[in-house]
Amino acid sequence: MSDYILETAGLTKDFLGFTAVKGVNLQVRRGTIHALIGPNGAGKTTVFNLLTKFLKPTRGTITFKGEDVTWVKPADVARRGMVRSFQISAVFPYLSVRENVRVALQRPLGNSFHFWRSESVLDSLNERAEELVYAVGLQDFIHHEASELAYGRKRALEIATTLALDPEMLLLDEPMAGLGTEDIGRIAALIKRVAADRTVLMVEHNLSVVADLSDRITVLARGEILAEGVYAEVSANPAVIEAYVGTGHA
Incomplete structure (x- = not known):
């Protein structure tokens, strides 16, 4: 088994003659x-959308x-174990925190939208739903509707559903x-x-x-990898400093 769970080779995306991502390995x-x-x-969002299969590459492999999942559909990639948060996970505003997680747990069972099923069938998912709610620190809000949550806690709920x-x-x-x-610290600890x-x-x-x-950072600039390494290395890299300062970022 490779040490690397995800790899790209020559990943490239052109938009009407403009190359947004160029040869990313x-x-x-x-x-x-x-x-x-x-x-x-820099091309970060484009790379991300290529990896999660919401864009098709012009060239290269994933x-x-x-x-090789280069041409695999997003749902199939998710079933293989690579899931994008805040896109696969849907938060229903008028369901409780536990109910939101319980709906997400139905996806692997193939009955995500069987809201008419017996309540006892859905109750069988409660234990795992509650485990996930506790895992993301939302136990005090387990019976609250998602619409009542502060923004940072909605992010935590989205992670739980993922x-x-x-x-x-x-x-x-x-x-x-x-x-x-305060929420940044909470979500960072959760991650x-x-x-x-x-x-x-x-x-x-x-x-x-x-x-x-x-643990490791990849820096993109103009659609290409500019630097890679631990934070101490990339933050001291003159090319990285120039890329940020030159575009108005300190």
């Missing part, structure tokens, strides 16, 4: 938190757990976006906990969070 080691960073327009799919690899798209200082037994790849703008959480 990415390797994500199993059991790590890997961050994808870069200034605005390999997950040793299998974990219901039991992913081997979790992809997080800007998990700290829009969060206040660290859920990464204890799975791989995490995240796109994130908050560099202090990246520094605290990441």
